[in-house]
Amino acid sequence: MNDYTLDPKAAQQADTIFAKIEQKGKYIGTLTRAEAVTSSKGTKGIDLSFKAETGETADYLTLWTHNAEGKQIMGFNVLMAIMTCLRIKTLNAENGVIEKYDQDQAKRVKVEVPLFKDLMNKPIGLLLQMEEYPKKAGGTGWKPVIASIFDKDGFVATEILNQSKAATTLPKMVAALRDKPLKGGNVVLDNHASAGHGGSAADEFLNDIPF
Numbered sequence: 001m002n003d004y005t006l007d008p009k010a011a012q013q014a015d016t017i018f019a020k021i022e023q024k025g026k027y028i029g030t031l032t033r034a035e036a037v038t039s040s041k042g043t044k045g046i047d048l049s050f051k052a053e054t055g056e057t058a059d060y061l062t063l064w065t066h067n068a069e070g071k072q073i074m075g076f077n078v079l080m081a082i083m084t085c086l087r088i089k090t091l092n093a094e095n096g097v098i099e100k101y102d103q104d105q106a107k108r109v110k111v112e113v114p115l116f117k118d119l120m121n122k123p124i125g126l127l128l129q130m131e132e133y134p135k136k137a138g139g140t141g142w143k144p145v146i147a148s149i150f151d152k153d154g155f156v157a158t159e160i161l162n163q164s165k166a167a168t169t170l171p172k173m174v175a176a177l178r179d180k181p182l183k184g185g186n187v188v189l190d191n192h193a194s195a196g197h198g199g200s201a202a203d204e205f206l207n208d209i210p211f
Helices: 008-014 074-085 157-161 169-176 202-208
Strands: 025-038 044-052 057-066 094-102 107-115 123-134 140-150
Touching: 025 057, 025 169, 044 074, 057 074, 057 123, 057 140, 074 123, 074 140, 074 157, 123 169, 140 169
Parallel strands: none
Antiparallel strands: 025 044, 025 107, 025 123, 044 057, 094 107, 123 140
């Protein structure tokens, strides 16, 4: 006969299997969806879903990478950090089947969409902060957004590229992490699309990437 002793932590984790991430913090898990998306204004990016090891999930972690004119914008840097932490040099989209919520049918249905499969189902760490946003029906809500990326061993992109021997940056980032309340009652809903970012010289250093 097997004997068991109560493990309070395990009991709490059982409640988080279908829970949404609602607190800022450091999470290790996998990207379960990396879908190529284009906004109504022509901004291109990748929409991510994340599942932590504890079972909590976060959807619609959208990275807007290029505006309608093809210029790199804020989310591009975050995507490059993800690729670095996963040791991926190039990304190519290919069609795949995922489950998405269909508002007309009021349920999750299987759909075929362009996916960056190399980003999916591999161990990765996300530093998430909670950002307040205005709801269309009035009032405000809170959603998780990506503050930084790290690999399964706690190294951030800069440390990986510099071949650092110790992961010292992440603890400082965790200590400095803060939620982002709505300022002045207004936010730019498509802030990644509207934020400008200069061109990248990454191609010049492609051969120096240590993976």
